[in-house]
Amino acid sequence: MQNIVKLINVTFDRAETLHCNVSTSRLIPQFKNSRYVTKVAHEQFYRGQKFAYSASDFEATADAPSISGFQIIPLNNLQQNIDSAKYCQTNQCDV
Numbered sequence: 001m002q003n004i005v006k007l008i009n010v011t012f013d014r015a016e017t018l019h020c021n022v023s024t025s026r027l028i029p030q031f032k033n034s035r036y037v038t039k040v041a042h043e044q045f046y047r048g049q050k051f052a053y054s055a056s057d058f059e060a061t062a063d064a065p066s067i068s069g070f071q072i073i074p075l076n077n078l079q080q081n082i083d084s085a086k087y088c089q090t091n092q093c094d095v
Contacts, residue, residue, distance in 0.1 A: 027072070030048050030049065030050060031046070031048060033048065033049070034046040034047055034048035034049075034053060035047050035048075037078070038082060040085035040086050040089065041085065041088075041089055042056050042057060042058050043055070043085050044056070045078065045081065045082055047075070047078060048075070052072075052073040052074070052075050052078035053070065053071065053072060053073060054069075054070075054073060055068075055069065055071075056069040056070075057069075
């Protein structure tokens with residue numbers, strides 16, 4: 001969990017709404033208290049009280065550097081994001 005909290009690349013869905021509701025001092029405790037939901041490929045999903053989160057970690061290859069990502073997801077979009085990640089495992093998706 002500590003490694004996930006350190007992730008740098010933060011992406012916001014509906015950034016204008018989340019920006020008003022989230023600050024770093026509130027985000028970290030909320031994330032630490034979130035519950036693990038599932039893992040799809042390299043992406044782990046968590047459910048918090050106000051938001052859902054996804055964290056991903058891709059190891060470096062000969063062609064690409066390592067990439068870490070952390071996404072804040074509106075709570076009501078968690079299942080949609082999980083379904084999309086599952087779909088992209090077997091189908092070609094734009095990233």
